Amino acid sequence: MLSTVTTPTSPADAAVLDALAPEGGRPDGGSDAAETAVRIMVAAADAFAERGFSATTTRDIASRAGLSPAGVYVHFASKEVLLFELSRRGHLRARDLLVAAARDAADPTEALRAIIGGFSRWHAEHHQLGRIVQFEFRHLGPEHQEQVLDLRREIDGVVADVLAAGVASGEFDVEDVRGTALALLSTAIDVARWYSPGQRRTPESIERLYGELAVRLVRRHAG
Amino acid sequence: MLSTVTTPTSPADAAVLDALAPEGGRPDGGSDAAETAVRIMVAAADAFAERGFSATTTRDIASRAGLSPAGVYVHFASKEVLLFELSRRGHLRARDLLVAAARDAADPTEALRAIIGGFSRWHAEHHQLGRIVQFEFRHLGPEHQEQVLDLRREIDGVVADVLAAGVASGEFDVEDVRGTALALLSTAIDVARWYSPGQRRTPESIERLYGELAVRLVRRHAG
DNA sequence: GTCTATAGAACGATAGAC
DNA sequence: GTCTATCGTTCTATAGAC
Numbered sequence: 072m073l074s075t076v077t078t079p080t081s082p083a084d085a086a087v088l089d090a091l092a093p094e095g096g097r098p099d100g101g102s103d104a105a106e107t108a109v110r111i112m113v114a115a116a117d118a119f120a121e122r123g124f125s126a127t128t129t130r131d132i133a134s135r136a137g138l139s140p141a142g143v144y145v146h147f148a149s150k151e152v153l154l155f156e157l158s159r160r161g162h163l164r165a166r167d168l169l170v171a172a173a174r175d176a177a178d179p180t181e182a183l184r185a186i187i188g189g190f191s192r193w194h195a196e197h198h199q200l201g202r203i204v205q206f207e208f209r210h211l212g213p214e215h216q217e218q219v220l221d222l223r224r225e226i227d228g229v230v231a232d233v234l235a236a237g238v239a240s241g242e243f244d245v246e247d248v249r250g251t252a253l254a255l256l257s258t259a260i261d262v263a264r265w266y267s268p269g270q271r272r273t274p275e276s277i278e279r280l281y282g283e284l285a286v287r288l289v290r291r292h293a294g
Numbered sequence: 295m296l297s298t299v300t301t302p303t304s305p306a307d308a309a310v311l312d313a314l315a316p317e318g319g320r321p322d323g324g325s326d327a328a329e330t331a332v333r334i335m336v337a338a339a340d341a342f343a344e345r346g347f348s349a350t351t352t353r354d355i356a357s358r359a360g361l362s363p364a365g366v367y368v369h370f371a372s373k374e375v376l377l378f379e380l381s382r383r384g385h386l387r388a389r390d391l392l393v394a395a396a397r398d399a400a401d402p403t404e405a406l407r408a409i410i411g412g413f414s415r416w417h418a419e420h421h422q423l424g425r426i427v428q429f430e431f432r433h434l435g436p437e438h439q440e441q442v443l444d445l446r447r448e449i450d451g452v453v454a455d456v457l458a459a460g461v462a463s464g465e466f467d468v469e470d471v472r473g474t475a476l477a478l479l480s481t482a483i484d485v486a487r488w489y490s491p492g493q494r495r496t497p498e499s500i501e502r503l504y505g506e507l508a509v510r511l512v513r514r515h516a517g
Numbered sequence: 518g519t520c521t522a523t524a525g526a527a528c529g530a531t532a533g534a535c
Numbered sequence: 536g537t538c539t540a541t542c543g544t545t546c547t548a549t550a551g552a553c
Binding site: 103104107138139141142145146 | 536537538539540
Binding site for chain 1: 345346347348349428429432433470473474476477480481483484485487488495503504507510511515516
């Protein structure tokens with residue numbers, strides 16, 4: 072059974088759902104409560120991405136999820152907890168994507184192309200969740216910020232490791248590894264800010280261009 | 295007389311004030327009303343950058359400016375108008391910086407280094423205003439969004455023109471000029487998201503690194 | 518032009534019936 | 536687990552005295 076547990080009402084919802092779901096579907100078949108919790112998360116992701124965390128009301132989330140305002144609090148203790156859950160799951164999926172792409176690549180050049188291209192594409196396809204993950208961070212409470220920061224450091228580390236490997240192998244010529252990693256991540260992250268579907272650029276063309284630019288930026292020059 | 299009209303209480307306030315002031319000081323000496331309006335804008339920039347537009351209350355802005363809640367409305371019709379004024383002035387200064395840097399450069403290579411390095415440095419030094427300009431855009435009303443978009447298109451055009459000039463002169467080898475311009479702008483804009491003062495990286499080191507990376511990215515390869 | 522006071526609406530979250 | 540009803544707070548913005 073590969074279908075999703077809720078019925079997405081838009082392609083954007085499908086993308087959010089895809090990024091929120093545990094890997095490989097739902098072995099237990101999904102309880103009613105879990106289904107409702109996911110429906111609330113999709114509704115919250117819609118609203119947070121559209122209006123921002125502070126401008127989103129719990130009433131808005133509830134009505135998008137087809138619930139009364141009180142219905143949300145059975146599944147999430149507060150609006151901030153809901154933001155944390157979206158942020159945590161989004162970071163987990165993005166991290167797993169990067170780790171897998173780096174692991175499966177034949178050499179540092181292909182690894183860099185895969186992770187920067189893939190991360191850029193992720194921020195286009197999942198631009199709603201990407202915006203929340205990258206731009207609503209400050210609205211998390213202090214202890215939730217810490218948990219998310221740990222995941223971010225993992226992500227930064229994957230990029231820095233690939234750069235270091237390429238320098239060691241002689242494929243790359245990079246003076247400031249951490250600074251260059253930061254700049255590369257910035258190009259991918261900023262996609263979530265400017266991308267919107269139905270534009271000229273597609274997630275696929277963004278992946279190709281940004282992966283290629285990353286390789287160009289660090290490749291050792293002839294001569 | 296080169297001193298500012300208000301007394302900045304922090305280096306961050308001084309940076310905001312610098313970016314807000316009309317060019318070259320204040321010929322009229324500054325009326326009391328204008329001074330208060332600037333003080334409100336600095337207070338609002340502090341608050342918007344720290345908490346975001348929606349999470350900022352007019353009471354917070356007023357108290358930071360040393361006024362009662364009602365005092366703000368003598369100078370600005372609404373919180374949204376205050377955001378627009380900050381956004382408009384921030385975009386104007388950033389645009390002027392880019393236009394001047396591109397004009398004064400000897401060749402496209404130095405022009406690109408100057409505009410991307412300078413734009414990156416601007417987003418570090420003025421990271422408060424940079425955050426507002428780049429990340430609070432959606433909270434502007436529709437007609438104010440349009441006015442700001444016009445300024446953004448000018449900024450995008452400066453970068454694309456420099457890239458096109460470098461391609462024409464043979465200094466650059468760029469397949470997708472608009473896509474590359476977008477990626478370069480992203481690295482600079484994203485500085486406003488991650489930069490905070492007192493870090494290892496300084497605005498000057500960011501300018502050097504990001505200017506150099508920009509040139510590396512587009513330079514024609516030997517062979 | 519600044520204040521005190523407050524109107525009028527909306528907010529996050531909870532109580533208690535079913 | 537979801538509802539209706541609402542508590543207690545906070546918000547933007549305005550009225551009117553000085």
